Amino acid sequence: MVDMSKIVKVKILGSGGEVGRAAIFVNDRSNNKGVLLDYGINFDEEGLPRFPEHIRPIDVGAIVVSHAHLDHIGAVPRLYVSGKPLTIATKPTFEVGNMLIKDFLKISGYYVDYSEDEVLSMYEHSLSIDYGEEVEVNGYTILFTSAGHIIGSSLTYLETPSGHRILYTGDVNTIQTWTLTKAELWPMKIDTLIIESTYGRVKHPPxxxxxxxxxxxxxxxxxxxxxxxxxxxxxxxxxxxxxxxxxxxxxxxxxxxxxxxxxxxxxxxxxxxxxxxxxxxxxxxxxxxxxxxxxxxxxxxxxxxxxxxxxxxxxxxxxxxxxxxxxxxxxxxxxxxxxxxxxxxxxxxxxxxxxxxxxxxxxxxxxFDLSSHAGKDGLLEIIYHYRHTLKNIVIIHGEDESRTYLANEAREIVGNDVNIYTPSNRQELILET
Ligand SMILES: [Zn+2]
Ligand SMILES: [Zn+2]
Structure with a gap:
């Protein structure tokens, strides 16, 4: 028997089969406002910005920004053209993000449908939290730990009002570097893992x-x-x-x-x-x-x-x-x-x-390969860490070859009882626990 109350809808608004434009909307059936995990941009071959799929600001209870790279934060101000949702991130994410967004507007402003006013509005409706600090918004519980990718980058632990537990990796690094500690995986029972796959089939040299x-x-x-x-x-x-x-x-x-x-x-x-x-x-x-x-x-x-x-x-x-x-x-x-x-x-x-x-x-x-993203071994390490409770793995933020490779490797770890998805943009997944 499926416990209907723990079903969530996960809609892919970007990063389905591409490195960049991370944008994932999570909505609990028991709730009318959902949580948006990142709202980033990508660039086409000519260097022009490509935005994620549209979402009505009124449907967004909060936007959680995993880190300051434009492919995760670059479209967030767009939601402030006609709304005032709450954006949650760490302090360095907001500070670095501000600098990158302003630089982006200077270079690509002509092609962007928001201005400095919306950037300002985003900062007026923002909440910065530390690693390990839990916040509750509209019945969703949000917790960050370090993701090891760039300063302030976060893994997001999200629990929906009905108790569906999600871990969203954002961009993640599982090795310690000179400036940052490695990603900090908390011992939690995770139902759904939403994981990046930039280097899903690459083994970085030591x-x-x-x-x-x-x-x-x-x-x-x-x-x-x-x-x-x-x-x-x-x-x-x-x-x-x-x-x-x-x-x-x-x-x-x-x-x-x-x-x-x-x-x-x-x-x-x-x-x-x-x-x-x-x-x-x-x-x-x-x-x-x-x-x-x-x-x-x-x-x-x-x-x-x-x-x-x-x-x-x-x-x-x-x-x-x-x-x-x-x-x-x-x-x-x-x-x-x-x-x-x-x-x-x-x-x-x-x-x-x-x-x-x-x-x-x-x-x-x-x-020289000094990547700030985990290679396949690191990504599989995360899957392995949560293997006992996982019901769903959603692989995003990677080319299709990387995603398929990682999906096959993940299958070896979690067996056949876990659903593994490599969704495309605009696809909506209905996930059960
Ligand atoms: Zn990214
Ligand atoms: Zn990044």
Whole structure:
């Protein structure tokens, strides 16, 4: 006999078969307002924003934002055009999110149907909570623990008014990094797991080995008088590399350019969200931040390490430095971020060139896997952790090949009594406990 009261509807508004545009609406039958887990955007091949499926703000009791990346928070202000729902996230998620949304509006504002007014309204109707702090909204209980992905990133434990218990991973990392602890899996009886699958079929090499190789490679280049450019995402990856270099190569001269500087300020203001605050403070003291064009024109001429955005070389100061150092075989470009197939970073790794800009790289070129997402082993570890009570697994935020692979591996762990879904956008799942 199915206990009808514990049925929930889970509607996929985005991230069904794509990395990005996370947007999942959970609605308990006993309740007329539901909870929206993330409301993010994606970008098409031309770099134009793609929004998630529409939802009426009046149906949303609360929006829970797992972390500050635009593919999780970027569409939230849209709900404030005609409504005033409550947005719940950690303090760093709100602070970093504010910076990323403003930057997004500056670049793509023409194509966005909200403005700074709606962003402001979102912040006026927001509630920031800490890890381990429980809140109740419209009968839904919400609890965050650390997700290990970027500062303030959260796993969301959600219990519906009828008692259906959901864990939503957002983007998750199950290994400890320099700046963050690994995802914290609480001992709870979970009925439904909604899990990301960005690297659902990828086995990351051991982090320590990758870092060792990166450090050795940087040393070689600096010793021969070359300059190292590390294009890196301004949120997370830059702070990781700053910390790694301060610990392992403390005498290297390290510069940071781009938005990473302001993001690092937010890291320093939210120390309790860091694994080792005093280590991070020391790492920042060891780092020089580029203040403007006077610095920018000068620093790359010496054997230094420059960490600069954008991580995929889509623009930003990284591109400026690349033009300056690409021609010399003594220099190096070490990519440490995910490179989407249509990005200049991907092109450069494949061909050694960025055709459109006429850049040919003679400098040493290498990619290092310093991912902030769990690989397949980490994702399966989460499934394994909750295997005894799981009834449903919903796999989102991944390409279809990743999702299918992960679904098959998950089946090995949970057996045939668990429903495993790889839903598409607009699909509504009716889930039972
Ligand atoms: Zn994401
Ligand atoms: Zn993310």
């Amino acid at each position: 982090r320590h080995d990758t870092e060792r190789r990166l450090i050795e490679s940087i040393e070689e280049v600096l010793d021969s008088g070359g300059t190292v450019l590390i294009p890196a995402f301004s949120v997370g990856r830059s702070q990781e590399v700053i910390s790694l270099l301060a610990a392992e190569l403390p005498h290297a001269r390290v510069y940071v350019d781009g938005m990473a500087r302001d993001i690092t300020e937010i890291y320093l203001k939210n120390k309790k969200f860091l694994r080792d605050p005093s280590m991070f403070s020391k790492a920042v003291e060891n780092t020089k931040f580029v203040k403007g064009w006077q610095d920018r024109r000068r620093i790359w001429r010496k054997p230094v390490v420059i960490i600069a955005s954008a991580g995929m070389l889509k623009g930003g100061p990284a591109l400026y430095y690349l033009k300056k150092i690409a021609d010399n075989t003594r220099n190096a470009v070490f990519l440490v971020s995910y490179q989407s197939p249509d990005s200049p970073g991907h092109e450069i790794l494949e061909t050694g060139r960025i055709n459109e800009l006429g850049i040919e790289v003679k400098a040493r070129l290498q990619w």
